Structure formats: structure tokens, C-alpha cells
Amino acid sequence: MRGGVDWMRKLSFRFRKIKETYNLYRGNVGALLGHQRYIKTKRTKRRQFKDPRASRAPEVCAMRIEKQK
Numbered sequence: 001m002r003g004g005v006d007w008m009r010k011l012s013f014r015f016r017k018i019k020e021t022y023n024l025y026r027g028n029v030g031a032l033l034g035h036q037r038y039i040k041t042k043r044t045k046r047r048q049f050k051d052p053r054a055s056r057a058p059e060v061c062a063m064r065i066e067k068q069k
Contacts, residue, residue: 025031 025035
């Protein structure tokens with residue numbers, strides 16, 4: 001039964017969160033898009049702070065490509 005009661009709790013929480021977000025931004029789609037951009041930048045900054053290697057990966061890849069040329 002796929003995790004039973006715990007699975008149903010997670011599902012209901014996600015549904016409730018989606019419903020709240022929909023009701024909050026129902027009449028103002030522009031604010032929703034701005035809010036999503038804000039969340040995305042926060043996640044990116046947090047990810048870079050938590051794992052500095054992830055922020056350096058593009059630099060390292062570029063350096064390796066330059067060495068191969």
C-alpha cells in the first residue's frame with residue numbers, strides 16, 4: 001500500500017500547499033511568476049553556499065577544455 005498513512009499525509013500536505021498557492025495568486029499571475037523567480041534565486045544561492053564545488057564546476061570544466069585545446 002505504498003507507505004500507508006505516511007504517504008497519504010505527504011500527499012495531502014502537497015495538495016494543500018498547491019491549493020494555498022493557487023488561491024493566493026489566483027488573480028495575479030505576474031506576482032506568482034515573480035515569486036517563483038525569487039524562490040529559484042534563493043535556492044541557487046543556498047546551493048552554492050552549501051556546496052562550493054557546485055559553483056566552481058563550470059569554471060573547472062572551462063579550464064579543462066582550455067587545456068585540451
